[in-house]
Amino acid sequence: MSERQRPVTLTPAAFKKLEQVSTATLTSQLDKHGFRSTFLQGLYPLRPDMRMVGYAFTLRYVPTREDLVDELYDNTKNVQRLAVEQVEKDDVLVMDA
Known part of the structure; x- marks a missing residue:
């Protein structure tokens, strides 16, 4: 990547x-x-002995209603999954959930 x-x-x-x-x-x-x-x-x-430094990779997770939209649960197209897979070296995943 x-x-x-x-x-x-x-x-x-x-x-x-x-x-x-x-x-x-x-x-x-x-x-x-x-x-x-x-x-x-x-x-x-x-x-406490470890420090974390990196670029913030931000993700906001808002649960969907599976009773309304079944296709959102196709795991290969899930936007949260796709975002997590884009995290690179030196990134720190910061998630609002």
């Missing part, structure tokens, strides 16, 4: 630097630039 065109491309050095920045610092910077409520309260990492 060929890589998607990204509006911003990070160098390996930038990825390394971002791995050193705390979530609180990133959230504060987003807030200063007008991006409010960019985090969920009360979450704790399962692996």
Whole structure:
């Protein structure tokens, strides 16, 4: 699969630097630039020793009503499945469900 065109491309050095920045610092910077409520309260990492840095690959999942549209359940054409299959190296799947 060929890589998607990204509006911003990070160098390996930038990825390394971002791995050193705390979530609180990133959230504060987003807030200063007008991006409010960019985090969920009360979450704790399962692996505090690991850091995750990548390009956000966003997906919004809205359940469909199978009683209205049977063909939406053809697994090979499911838009959520197709989106998940497009996730590439350095992507982080961010899902609103």
